[in-house]
Amino acid sequence: MPIRRPALLIRPELDDDALRRTLDELRPTQQLHGLGAGRTRPPWEPVATLLRTTGRDWDRRAHRLTVLAEHLPTAVPQRWTTDRPTDGDALTLRAFVASHRTPATDHGAVRHAEHICLRAAEACPEDPTPWLALLSLMYTCAVPVKDAVPVWTEAVNRAPWLRTSYHRLLRHLSPRGHGTVPDMMDFAWQAAARAPHGSPLALLPVAARVELMAHRQETTPLDALGSGGGNWNEPRAVHEIDLALKAWFDADTAPHAEAVTDLNILAFALTRAHRPAEAAPVFRRLGRHMTRHPWNLLPEPERTFAYWRDRSTADRGR
Template identity: 70%
Template structure:
């Protein structure tokens, strides 16, 4: 008999099964407009339970809060804050939800989101997540990088080598954000060199090179010539070697967005014509495809399955 190929899991929670279960618990609230009608427990209880279980794992906390903020009704964190005024987790989720939904052309809404981030920071003094939310808001509002750096520094002072913080800064420095190619590439390279062995920041230069490709892909005319040639550069090979030896082949426990980094690394290895190493990475990825960076290809899922199934074979 023919065996059915398992479907891909393309989801914001990645391989976080506890986060996935929490989102599923909150789904009925979507039908009730987040009000929890007919239930004896607060509608926000699954989110509260998840964040209690996360504890001080700042990397995983930032990932979980970000996914919740973007994928649950705004009424849930609003109700939580109303029921538990001053509660740190409630204020944090409410602030992140406000940032995720803020219309940047509305100065009053931006100001409210900013104040929500600062209230969450006061309530969670050791947590970098409110500062990362504020940093994200500043990026959305096109605040110059130099003015946003102090906010980013508040986050990394609380959690040195925080994976999410460095990727946020990378996006800020990108020419598709508010920076330049040289700023972005230099930041990624220096961060990877300085980060401790086993840190996922070893993959940051690879992420920057993927972003470089995305930038060049959006160009037209003469500027677009050789848009993919950067994968053949000597420095690209050095970056991939560093990512493999400095993170992939180490014995460190997986971080919250490991699947994102694995997809970045696998994609880059296929672009650099290193299929054997790409196969090793894709075996670890399994079904957990991320939309980016495969969306840089004409048929993302087909391309992913081509390389992934080749790895399995």
């Protein structure tokens, strides 16, 4: 009888259990008779508690705000800012929701979303996350890179090595965004070279190379089906993966909020570069946690992930 493997965990909250519990509590299916019907406390209170306990952990705050903005019922942040119009957490969540859900074609809505972002920044002067919301809005509106960089700088000035800030600008610099391949790769290399030892920014060039593979797959799909789409075996790529392993994966640092995402990027790169022995410990650290990207660049992404994960488990038992 074949061994049944536990199902993969593909969750927007990654391995953040507190965030998952908050999302479950506010799942739209629980609001069929009106948001907060039958409750003795306001519907936004679980979110307020979550963000309050997150405190000044900007890394986890950015992750939680991003996921909440994508998955909360719209009425929750609207009700929160109505009830607490000067609350910095409420305003910042509203800014993230606005930046995520505002269509670029609605110029009035874009101006309103920008106003919300700036109100949040004023209410939370030491917080980098309102500036990240504004940067996302600029991405949606195809604002040129030269105009987005000052906003990115505002976030970096408040939290110099915040992972989310660098990945947001990398997306802006991507040829799939509003930049070019040379600008994207140069930014990633410089950030990784300057980041302190143990920072997940050591992985930024690998993330950029994944983005390069995605870009090439869109333009010449057949070229990217194998490892060639990202040039994973050229000397520069080898150096990038080596740096990510030495300066981040092998460093004795506490996991950051999006470690699951970064581990998936690293595992993907190692498999594309045909380095299974080094991929095995990465998959062991991941366990059942998979992210859809970058595996969705390959046919049968879940099957591919499970193959490499199971192979690493088998190798460990030898």
